[in-house]
Amino acid sequence: THFGYQTVKKEEKAGKVAEVFHSVAAKYDLMNDLMSMGIHRLWKRFTITLSGVRRGQQVLDIAGGTGDLARVFAREVGATGRVVLADINDSMLKVGRDKLIDGGYTLVEYVQANAECLPFPDNTFDIITIAFGLRNVTDKDAALRSMYRVLKPNGRLLILEFSKPIFDPLAKVYDAYSFSVLPAMGQLVTQDADSYRYLAESIRMHPDQQTLKQMMENAGFYQCDYHNLTGGIVALHRGYK
Ligand code: SAM
DSSP states (O other): OOOOOTTTHHHHHHHHHHHHHHGGGGHHHHHHHHOOOOOTTHHHHHHHHHTTTTTTTTEEEETTTTHHHHHHHHHHHOOTTTEEOOOOOOHHHHHHHHHHHEEEEEEEEEEOOOOGGOSTTTTTTEEEEEESSSGSOOOOOHHHHHHHHEEEEEEEEEEEEEEEEESSSHHHHHHHIIIIIIIHHHHHHHSOHHHHHHHHHHHHHSSSSHHHHHHHHHHHHHEEEEEEHHHHHHEEEEEOO
16 A cells, blocks of 8 residues: 555554645645535534534534534634634644634634643543544544543543445445545545545544444443444444543
C-alpha cells in the first residue's frame, strides 16, 4: 500500500496523518460533500440529536476539523454555554476557525490538542464528540481514557466513525468505491490521490461496531450502544461516564 500502512510503525502513523490533513485541509469540505454525496450532513445531524445538547452546556468536539459539529453546538448551547473545537492539525484548525468566525460564531474556543492526552481538567465537559477522527488516532485506547477523564460524571461521549457495512453486497460495493472512486476523486479535486488512498485504508483498518463498543467499555464508559447509519458504512457509538 502507498504508506505501507499495514506495516507502518505506530510512531510513524501520526506523521502520515499530519501529512494527509495538511494536504487536504483547504478542500476538505468540498471533498466531504463529493465523497459522501452530502450524506455526511445527515450523519452529523443525527449525532447532534443523540447528543441531547442543551443551553448552557459545555461541549468538546475532538478532531473537530472544519467545525461542522462545533457550529451547531455553538448555536445550541448559547452564550451561557461553552464549545471547544480541538484538533491536532493546525491547518485543519485554521480552516475551521476562519469558517466559524466568518459565519459569526465568535465564542467557539480552538485548541490544538492530541486526543490521546487532552489538555483539560478532569470532569469538565457535559458532551464530547469525535466525528471521523478516532480512526486517525494512533492509540485509541489512550484517547478513550483521556475522553473519559475530561467528561463530567453522567456526561456522554459520541463517536461518529466509518464502520463495517452490515450486508455483504453493500460491503463489496463500498470497498470498490473506497479503493477506486475515492482516490480518483481525490486526484481530480486535490491532485492528491494518496491521501484518499490512506482514507480508504484507515477505514478498512478501523475496529468494527462491537469492537469499538468493547473498547469504550474498557475505558470505563457505561450504557454503551451504537446505531448503524447507511447500512453500517458509518456507526454512531454512544456511552456515558
Ligand atoms: N470532525 C470533522 C468532520 O467530521 O468533518 C473532521 C474529521 S477529519 C476526517 C479528521 C480530523 O482528525 C482531522 O482534522 C485531523 O487533523 C484530526 N486528528 C487526527 N488525529 C488526531 C489526534 N490524534 N487528535 C486530535 N485530532 C486528530
